[in-house]
Structures are given as C-alpha cells and as structure tokens.
Amino acid sequence: xxVVSQHPSRVICKSGTSVKxxxxxxxxxxxxxxxYRQFPKQSLMLMATxxxxxxxxxxxxxxxxxxxxxHASLTLSTLTVTSAHPEDSSFYICSARDSTxxxxxxxxxxxxxxxx
Amino acid sequence: QQQVKQSPQxxxxxxxxxxxxxxxxxxxxxxxxxxxQQFPGKGPALLIAIRPDVSEKKEGRFTISFNKSAKQFSLxxxxxxxxxxxxxxxxxxxxDTDKLIFGTGTRLQVFP
Numbered sequence: 001x002x003v004v005s006q007h008p009s010r011v012i013c014k015s016g017t018s019v020k021x022x023x024x025x026x027x028x029x030x031x032x033x034x035x036y037r038q039f040p041k042q043s044l045m046l047m048a049t050x051x052x053x054x055x056x057x058x059x060x061x062x063x064x065x066x067x068x069x070x071h072a073s074l075t076l077s078t079l080t081v082t083s084a085h086p087e088d089s090s091f092y093i094c095s096a097r098d099s100t101x102x103x104x105x106x107x108x109x110x111x112x113x114x115x116x
Numbered sequence: 117q118q119q120v121k122q123s124p125q126x127x128x129x130x131x132x133x134x135x136x137x138x139x140x141x142x143x144x145x146x147x148x149x150x151x152x153q154q155f156p157g158k159g160p161a162l163l164i165a166i167r168p169d170v171s172e173k174k175e176g177r178f179t180i181s182f183n184k185s186a187k188q189f190s191l192x193x194x195x196x197x198x199x200x201x202x203x204x205x206x207x208x209x210x211x212d213t214d215k216l217i218f219g220t221g222t223r224l225q226v227f228p
Contacts, residue, residue, distance in 0.1 A: 032214060043218045094161050097214055107159040
C-alpha cells in the first residue's frame with residue numbers, strides 16, 4: 001500500500017514552453033502533498049505545500065507564478081512549470097501525506113525535466 | 117534554524133561493515149526524524165524513523181540513535197551489503213506544518 005505515482009517520468013521540452021507534472025496517491029487519500037526539487041548530487045529542497053481545495057503555500061524564493069500548483073482532488077496534485085528555461089531542468093519529486101495517518105509522507109518516483 | 121546538518125558527505129565500507137551517518141539540528145520545533153534511502157533516478161524511500169521521546173529504534177539491519185539533549189541523531193547499518201550502496205538522507209519534520217527539512221545526503225558505497 002501507500003503508493004505515489006508521478007507522470008511523466010521524463011520530459012524534454014523547449015525553452016519557453018510549459019510542462020505539467022502529475023502526482024497521484026494510488027491507494028490512499030492525501031489532503032496534503034508536497035513538491036520538491038532536486039539538482040544533481042544535491043538534497044531535496046521543498047518548493048511548496050499543496051492542500052486539497054485551497055491555494056498552495058510556496059517556500060521562500062520559489063516563484064509561485066512560474067510553478068503553478070493545483071490540488072483539485074484528494075488523490076491528485078499537479079505542478080506546471082510555466083515558460084520553462086534551461087535552469088529549470090531538474091528532478092521534481094512529490095510526496096503525499098496519508099490523511100488518515102499521523103506522520104508519514106510517501107514519495108513518488110520523480111520526474112526528470114530537461115529544458116533545451 | 118531550519119537546517120539539518122549531515123555528515124559525512126560520502127562513506128566507503130567493506131561488506132559486513134557498519135557505516136554510521138550523523139545528523140544534527142537546532143530547531144526544537146522538529147518532532148519527527150525519518151531516514152530515507154535514494155537510488156539514482158528514483159524517489160526517496162523511507163527506511164526508518166524516530167520520535168524525540170525515544171533514544172533508539174531498530175528495524176532489521178537499520179538502527180537510529182537519538183540524543184535529544186545534544187540535538188543529534190544517527191543511522192547505523194549493520195552487516196552492510198553491496199545492495200545498500202545508495203544515498204541516504206536524514207530529515208526533520210515540523211510538527212505544525214508536516215514540512216520535511218532534508219540533510220545534505222551521504223553517498224554510501226559498500227564493496228564486496
């Protein structure tokens with residue numbers, strides 16, 4: 001149980017275009033999901049907290065107009081990278097917090113974004 | 117205040133050895149301390165976690181030692197195997213927001 005999926009696993013896009021990444025909790029409901037970014041050989045950096053039915057909360061330094069987050073249901077959150085640039089190339093990882101459990105966040109397999 | 121410091125950056129051990137990874141924090145608002153294992157190109161997977169009212173927790177070959185007064189915690193991997201070769205991250209969770217703050221990571225290599 002407690003599986004989180006991400007789609008796509010890899011995406012290559014041209015500079016200036018937008019890309020949408022989906023994060024789904026497959027066998028549990030998640031009122032809260034988190035989005036992280038990880039550059040090569042670095043740690044995970046929290047970008048934003050996504051709450052079902054409300055606006056996302058962004059970490060300091062993360063542009064909310066560039067990284068649009070929508071948490072429209074208890075099992076789906078999406079991250080849209082708008083007007084992507086090569087410096088946005090990174091590994092994007094989501095996690096979902098089980099609404100019925102006290103502590104655990106379950107991580108997705110990640111999405112590799114390459115902007116050319 | 118939000119940082120979690122992790123050391124060493126990399127670690128090389130022989131099969132059967134006991135690698136130890138250390139983490140330290142400052143913020144007393146953290147209430148939960150998980151460890152994650154990450155293989156290249158994959159998302160992190162929860163290994164073991166501890167709450168600050170417990171000094172030690174063991175699950176299989178993985179043990180967390182927690183020193184609340186020193187604000188330090190460590191991961192021990194008993195009888196390490198080549199399949200344990202991965203990057204390990206400690207993390208600390210804010211109790212009010214569920215946000216996780218990750219350490220900088222330790223790349224472990226276990227040689228046969």
